[in-house]
Amino acid sequence: MKLRTAGYFFRQAALSLWRNVWMSLAAAASVAISMFLLGAFLLLVFNVNHIANNLQSNVEIAAFLQVDVPRQVSLHIQDQVRALPGVTEVTLVPKEEGLQQLSQQFGSEQDLLAATGGVNPLPDYLRVRVADPQSIQSVAEAIKAIPGVEKVNYGQEVVERLFAVVRWLRWLGVGIIAMLGLGALSLIVLTIRLAVYSRRREINIMKYVGATDWFIRWPFFLEGLWLGLFGSGVAALAVYLGYRLVLNMVGPAAVFVPLIRDQGLLLWSTLGLVAGGSLVGALGSLFSIRRFLKV
Template structure:
């Protein structure tokens, strides 16, 4: 195709947006509203997944060594655990450090622990974190069988329920987003098809005077692309501004410091790319499908 011909198609497609003002407005509005709803749930799903991952990463295994185990034995056990390919990190906490941490947890009641420094009853501890949090239970079972390990604690029972819950949340989120995306595609495509159907006489006349199918298709291709892209830009602006405000409020609020939302960058760019891709694709798809049926003259 010649550059001049392509330029003509682009100009015609852009002009058609203005010539069919109300129908264009209806199509762009349908795209904007539908993608705004999709964008809200997409951001929600991504943040729920982020919070679930944050909670999972806090799961750890505490390995309590024999009270009589010395530094050498502790190092040997640590080396054995680190050799496990499922293990991410192993941190040694001496009985002295453990006592200091216990005092901090007691707060004002720390005086109840005074005098234990000389006769510390706490064992040396190894804090183990798994590369994949869901493998925490299996690692704990393997570690518990090692020599000089007195006990292992990882919240047995509760941790398994946590992983089951987070997996369910992820699966429900994925199913919901996919379902909403397909619903959005059909709603937007049908609205754009109504816009094209209102101009079926124009297509039929062009076909009768000898215009080729692709000569007729190209302006509608450009028009659908522009409608979908413009319709996607509106929710992108709204969502970006709204999310910036939300992140700012959450980060400055002392009541929700136990979790954090995903940062603006790269979330805003990811959501914008997804929405504008969906908008452009549906705009083109809806236009091309609708034009095709009127080319059979």
């Protein structure tokens, strides 16, 4: 493409946007809204996922051994657990320590021991940490299968409920975003189609005097691209500033709500929004002009 031809395309595209300025604004606004919701949803999903992972990585497995297991065997089981894949840390909590902890919670050690007839009723137990939160269940099951292990506990329910929320959010997000995206796409298609329609005589003559398809297409392609770029640019800015605002508001409470504070993620999601919006615009315009080029 020659440079002066590119100039011609730019002028034509700008002119066309200006001719249908309200329609152009509506299309850009529609892209902006869809992309903003997409961005907000992405960040929400990322964060809930992050929180769930965070929670789960803090979750330990408590493996209670049988009460009558000798200390020697407890140590042996500890070694076995340590050898399991995915296990990062195993601490043996002897029954004496367990009793001590318990009586600290209740008050007096004597009373508790006396109440149980001088025999410590507690088993030894193992505190196990795993590397990958997702593998916690399989590790727990592996531990349970070791002879001498009575019972295995971990914060299964809370974590699983959170992951269920994440899964559900993802599907909901995909659905909502698909619908909004379709809405934005059809508005862009409509805008470009209007522009094409108002210039159909010109296009017709261009075809007859031998203009190439791309020569005819470029201005409309640019028009759609700009609509998408502009709309998603606004959306990306809104998402960026909005997220910063949320982080500031959460501020000191961040210990309890561990939001993602990674600037990279924010940057990539906003860039992704802009790229996605532009793609929608470009595709929309190519789609609308296809029919008119069939001469």
